[in-house]
Amino acid sequence: MSRTDLADNICTIARAVELFGDAWSLMLLREMFLRVRRFDELQALTGASPATLSQRLKRLEAAGVVRREAYSERPPRYEYRLTEMGRDLWPVLVAMKAWGDRWFAHTPQPVEIVHKGCGHKVMPRMVCPECHEPMQAHDAEPRLSDEFRQERTRALEAS
Numbered sequence: 001m002s003r004t005d006l007a008d009n010i011c012t013i014a015r016a017v018e019l020f021g022d023a024w025s026l027m028l029l030r031e032m033f034l035r036v037r038r039f040d041e042l043q044a045l046t047g048a049s050p051a052t053l054s055q056r057l058k059r060l061e062a063a064g065v066v067r068r069e070a071y072s073e074r075p076p077r078y079e080y081r082l083t084e085m086g087r088d089l090w091p092v093l094v095a096m097k098a099w100g101d102r103w104f105a106h107t108p109q110p111v112e113i114v115h116k117g118c119g120h121k122v123m124p125r126m127v128c129p130e131c132h133e134p135m136q137a138h139d140a141e142p143r144l145s146d147e148f149r150q151e152r153t154r155a156l157e158a159s
Contacts, residue, residue, distance in 0.1 A: 006018035006021075007019075009151070010145070010147050010148045010151045011148060011151070019059070019060075019063055019065075022056075024046065024048045024052055024053070024056045025056050025059070025060065026093075026096075027046040027047075027048065028042060028046060028048075028053070028056055028057065028060065029065075029082075029086070029089055029093055030093060031045050031046060032066070032080065032081075032082050032086065033082075033090060033093055034111075037079035037080055037081060038071075038077070038079050038080075039053065039054075039057075039077075039078070039079075039080070042057075042080070057080055060080075060086070061080075063085075064083055064085045064086075065082065065083060065085050065086040065089070066080045066081060066082055066083060066086055067080070067081055067083050068080055069081060091124065094113060094124050095124050097111065097113070098123060098124050
């Protein structure tokens with residue numbers, strides 16, 4: 001399977017990887033969740049070249065993850081804001097942050113997530129929505145759709 005095939009894959013992980021599977025897109029999301037919106041600030045804080053940054057922003061905008069809003073007419077200037085689709089990536093970035101904090105720890109942690117309501121530090125954890133028990137990978141059982149199972153069978157047969 002080539003990288004270009006990922007967007008057509010039934011698996012939603014593959015489709016997400018096709019959109020976000022590079023460092024610059026994830027770094028842009030980090031900055032947007034840190035409330036950075038302007039191109040020059042995004043460029044300075046990610047270290048991406050202007051061409052790379054422009055390409056990633058256009059791609060995220062076309063996918064519906066960010067929207068561009070004008071903040072100046074002369075000269076024309078835009079800022080980039082997360083859409084609802086983009087804001088739904090927050091748990092993904094927080095989970096990546098928690099993993100990075102565990103395995104690439106710096107003291108102190110570069111960012112703490114604090115609940116505005118009570119002021120306490122938050123650590124992500126997955127719980128069952130029905131019984132509210134904490135879950136780890138060994139507590140879960142993947143159930144593949146018939147379509148995904150067939151796609152996997154075809155890929156194995158083609159190899």
